[in-house]
Amino acid sequence: MELGEFRRSLDGWLDGHAAALAPAYPGAGTLDQQVEQLNKVKRLAYDAGWMRWGWPERVGGLGGSTLLRAYLGEALATRDLIESGLYSLTEVLAPTMIDYARPGLAAAMVPSLLRGDETWCQGFSEPGTGSNLGSLSCRAVRAPGGWTVTGQKVWTSLAQYAQRCVLLTRTGSVESAHKGITALFVDMDAPGITVRPIGAMHGVEEFCEVFFDDVTVPEERTLGEEGQGWSVAMDILPYERSTSLWHRGAYLHRRLRELVDTAADGAIDAGALGDVTLSVYAFRARSRATQYRLDSGGHLGAETSIDKVLLASAEQALFDLALDAIPREITVSDDPWDVRWRRDYLYSRAATIYGGSAEIQRNIIARRLLDLGDDR
Helix, strand or coil: CCCHHHHHHHHHHHHHHHHCCCCCCCCCHHCCCCHHHHHHHHHHHHCHHHHHEEECCHHCCCCHHHHHHHHHHHHHCCCCCCCHHHHHHHHHHHHHHHEEEHHHEHHHHHHHHHHCCEEEECCCCHHHHCCHHHCCCEEEEEEECCEEEEEEEEECCCCCCCCCEEEEECCCCCHHHHHEHHHHHHHHCCCEEEEECCCCCCCCCCEEEEEEEEEEEEHEEEEEECCCCCHHHHHHHHHHCCCCHHHHHHHHHHHHHHHHCCCCCHHHHHHHHHHHHHHHHHHHHHHHHHHHHHCCCCCCCCCCHHHHHHHHHHHHHHHHHHHCHHHHHHHCCCCHHHHEEEEEEHHHHHCCCCCHHHHHHHHHHHHHCCCCCCCC
């Protein structure tokens, strides 16, 4: 299906099923409600075929351009049917699962993620090793039939809801850095796993600590080959900074329009509004080019750090403007729609940290794209 036809048909379906797809709560809702809403929307979209477009047929997809699934996420975020960050976990994890898992495993598992029957999480960051994956220490050692995993992960989104985890483990020496990392696909109900949600300042326990105490992982759950975990990580991170950011950009675009509609006349400085609008549109233009590069089969690498820097800058600028224009709504109101503004403002403070800090992204841009230093 071509993108234009997909757009028209999907928009018509969304219009016709607006009542069934709509959230049952006002404003942002609780995290439990957001996850339930996400799974409902994915299930309805999958059963109608929309969630399957853009994915390979070997994993239950209908084939077609990756632009189809990019537009699906954009349309859902624009219509406020899903929380864009939660939805985008599918875009982050499914492509790498398809590329690195054994074919039978990918064919069995990916449809459950696409349909919303399962939630997956990403076990990368550790205490003290958030942006430096080469120094991770969660260890997997050989055991009969597979691996035994011991260690800790942190900032693991939705781990308390997840049935599976794409987990990076240390299988070589610490000195071997990225050469000694292996990726595993772990069942979150396996004995020895403990999940502890972390309270964040925006009031949502989206992140978790995850502890692994002699957790058994079968050999067939190895993603790629032993020692290939760095390649798996480098395959995931560009997706984290491409299609998933496109969805976030659609959300920011909608929130900018809502801010203009919400603020009182004269409450928004025209110059500041112009600067924020420019930032949001600059990111969208950059991200659009990334979507088309992905669709053409182009390799996504260090250049996606530019997307991440632009997104973080636009997000913080937008909600800084909101604080100036609607301070009461953000600071003291208990109206559910105002609480969403407060959450968004507080969450935006982390935009230069999550998914790789701004400092790390700028170092990547300087070293790998501009050749301004030794890339080590």
